[in-house]
């Protein structure tokens with residue numbers, strides 16, 4: 001993994017933030033995945049431009065609890081959203097697009113081989129997907145938020161990207177399907193370290209032996225805690241991530257810190 005790291009972080013931390021008022025929270029929550037929306041999808045409600053996975057392919061594990069369920073419980077009990085509105089707006093901004101393309105992804109992908117069939121988990125508005133899809137023949141993006149999944153599916157319809165509304169802790173794919181996986185600035189939105197570990201194990205399950213997982217995340221800083229006011233923020237400790245990756249079924253786990261971000265890479269064990 002190479003050196004150097006993304007540099008325009010101060011702008012991110014210095015952004016004007018605002019609290020989600022109750023109507024904003026309500027509006028956003030309507031877009032978030034909840035049990036009702038899952039139920040509608042399971043009955044076959046297909047959003048425009050979105051390839052909705054209606055039935056799990058063979059070999060899929062379904063853990064008893066899921067990140068979606070835990071996020072929903074947090075949301076219900078505390079009035080939180082998995083990702084707050086200001087954070088999502090930033091993840092759609094030209095500023096983030098520039099940082100992703102010119103700093104974050106060159107740093108994270110340095111020396112990594114994506115192969116022909118890449119899984120991206122948590123694409124959000126898809127600025128990371130826009131870069132990844134130029135580097136792999138085929139990309140499958142799995143996004144928890146139904147509204148974001150539908151928008152991205154619509155925007156990238158007819159491209160080499162398939163967008164699926166789903167939860168990384170219970171992926172609707174058979175074992176050993178993908179050549180590589182990317183998990184960019186999303187692990188901290190999974191509401192507990194146990195569910196994060198379940199997500200890592202689920203990614204390992206769907207990777208081919210030797211397939212690479214590459215990722216990044218923000219470190220726990222006061223500024224980042226402020227950015228995440230009112231949403232799910234369970235930061236990843238870079239000191240424990242390599243053993244967690246190994247426990248999830250990866251080998252050659254490598255974690256690197258630059259500034260207020262970490263990157264990681266690991267290969268699915270044989």
Ligand SMILES: C[S@@+](CC[C@H](N)C(=O)[O-])C[C@H]1O[C@@H](n2cnc3c(N)ncnc32)[C@H](O)[C@@H]1O
Nearest residue numbers: 067122123124143144145167168184185186189
């Ligand atoms: C901060 S955004 C990052 C988006 C994109 N990766 C980027 O770096 O621009 C995190 C995304 O992960 C999604 N997410 C959170 N938990 C998820 C889960 N359990 N399964 C799939 N996506 C999830 C959120 O809905 C959100 O869109």
